[in-house]
Amino acid sequence: MKSSDRERIKLNPPTNITNRGTPHFVGRKDQLEQLHRELQNTDKLAICAIAGMGGVGKTELALQYALRYQHNYPGGLCWLSVRGGDLGTQLVSFGRRELGLTIPDELEFNDQVRYCWRNWPEGTVLIVLDDVHYFGKDYKQRIQPYLPPAQSRFKVLITSRQRPGASYRRIDLDVLSPEAALELLRTLVGQERIDKELNAAEALCKWLGYLPLGLELVGRYLDIHPNLTIAKVQKRLEKKKLAAKALLYPTEEGEMTAQLGVAAAFELSWQELPSEAQQLGSRLSLFAQAPFEWFLVENCVIETEDEDDSEEEQEELEELRDRFLVNRNLLQLTEYKTYRLHQLIR
Template sequence: MRWSLLGPVQATAGGRVLAIDRPQQRAVLALLLLNADRLVPAGQLVAALWADEPPTSARNQVQVCVSRIRSALRDAGAGDLLVTQGGGYRLTVRGTELDLTEFTAAVERARVEEAAGRPAEAARLLRAGLALWRGPALAGAAGAFVDAAATDLDEQRLLACERLAAVELGLGRFAAIARTLRPLVTEHPLREPLVAGYLLALAGCGQRAAALRLYVETRRRLVDELGVEPGPELSGAHLRVLRGQWPDGTPPPEPPPPGPASPEPPPELPPARPAPPEPPPAGPTPTQLPGQPAWFTGRAAALRQLDALLPADTADAGRDGGAGRAVVISAIAGTAGVGKTTLAVHWAHRVAHLFPDGQLYVNLRGFDLDGRAVPPGEALRGFLEALHVPPQRVPTDLPGQAALFRTLLADRRVLVLLDNARDDGQVRPLLPGSPGSLVVVTSRNRLTGLVVSDGAHPVALDLLPPAEARELLGRRLGRARADREPAARDEIVRRCAGLPLALAIVAARAVGQ
């Protein structure tokens, strides 16, 4: 079997594309593949396909889609790969049969090779991974989740291209990386790492004037459309071209003679008016964290993992501690009510003093079946308002909002708590791009894209062990009452299976009796 998400969603057996061709069927297959080897509840499929407006026939439509997919697999002799289990569905994917798995593995191996001082092998792996893409991710699928999931996957591709540019520039492969980056810069003219890589590639090919012209046009557009100056990466690349220096301070190698291998001229960018932005007015430091959980208990191992992300010397916080880092607190089995938010809020209050420029919080409602997931743009507008940006200065598009947010946090130490995230695409625009700030994300999903592509640190949260469950119940009920009836207390702990939310509900009812 061969499963594909990096382009049209499809399944192939023995070189034959299976008959899974309706947009809704492809969306169901895509969601099962994104959660490969994990149980996906039917309710999660309904929410993913229709968000907060499912039709009355939603579950029946899901069942029909699953039946069609299973029938196509059965015709290929692989019907046992998709099973119904406990009110949900599980799709088994072996090894690297999924192109996304193969891509992320190639990117990770490239990172290891680069760290080991083997850039040529890192470049080969990155190009092999990027060759797996056959077009826009999740093409042909239709569902409420598709746009955000596709944006997340396409972001992983762009990050891999940026990494490839950095590696191949170091190897002096200027013409090759210029050809790779040119269409991407045309498509994403305000994505500064791509422009910086292309600018250096042009200079390495001897097109210094074209590189400088590209910088001028990009800067004008950034100022006009986003109200920001170029960031350090693009500005640094510009300075290197001006000085005629390569990373080690030496002049770049002699450019190749003109010929068919030379890159095409840089893309034309629309003119823009230079208008340096005014800084937002000063105001109170944002302190948006929810209240400190009153009954927090246990979680010593998870707290140690989180504490390890902070600098040993608090005077260095923001310089080395959390330098652009993100933490993903997820449930081991996607379990709701395991205490992800409680842990995150408790720890955030413990370390809030290390982030004197404020704390930002948003509930992204990624799994709220009675509401809707909060779009990244809505979350960003809330953050920008908390940072005292006047409404008329907030860009109308998501890339502009994200760029302004990163600019405002560039020299600040801010703790950002993103609660109940649905997927990587919902989170990535909310990540600061510079040292000093720390992002804590809670989700039922593992968000492996953030771990692989953004260096996020995973903290998997399991059910409470019996001793901690008894402690939590004792604190909620009163220790004396709990100790008077140890058998009843232990029976409650057993029936609640170590789930903090269930223990809290039972304790609240008991206190009210």
């Protein structure tokens, strides 16, 4: 790297982040601070994962963190989209374009990746791996080989619908609090309109399960239909559920980080499930919205009276529940050891 390039990078840390994030970011101050602590409080390579269901705001939280704490990363910020993209190719492209590296073409591809890490500019670096949808064997083959070296100056932030192993620092991102959900609607629709229909607005937040993506999509829908009452919009949503226009795709009005609507975000997680887990999820959708004890599920599903066969079926159910539904944040385990599905998933 030329000395002139080094001076340029010192003044302007390299980054490929162009998205400025939603201007309606609310209710995540504690998670931002926790995320920063997790990434900074270590003397070796730090890897922290934001895990949560589709539409809960994982990518937005990662983006807001990168933007707000960019001064902590003078070595640069590199955003890599995992789903549908090859990490190594993205990394080598970043090295050439943003770092100004002259990577020898004659090097083997994996050596080109290592060349990037070895010649990365000085200073702490943030690497974001957005939407990691697999762990285990695929992760070891498709992601692990491209992770930075075990040096404390590299910080890796992962977003995923799945929960990674215990070896990773993890932040489980839940839906917004009722207060934050109402605040989000106010920023999108206007305080006067929300306060005028406060009870209806609170009911709408609850019906949407306090899901940030759902709230933002419906809030923007309300904004472009100023003559519709909030109660009327909720009736439309209840009638069409996830087929409603307001929940399908982000509107063209305003800037949104999410590239998918609520239905599409849920569908991505659903498609990854084996048929047995999909069948169990469908049965769970018949339960009430309130948290339920797992033995109720066993009573509904297990029909055999043979003790050995019953125990085997219990184990199979637990495997489907924990490995596929809970691990992908489609089913939530509460602090009271009960379970519940998100309202929109139901």
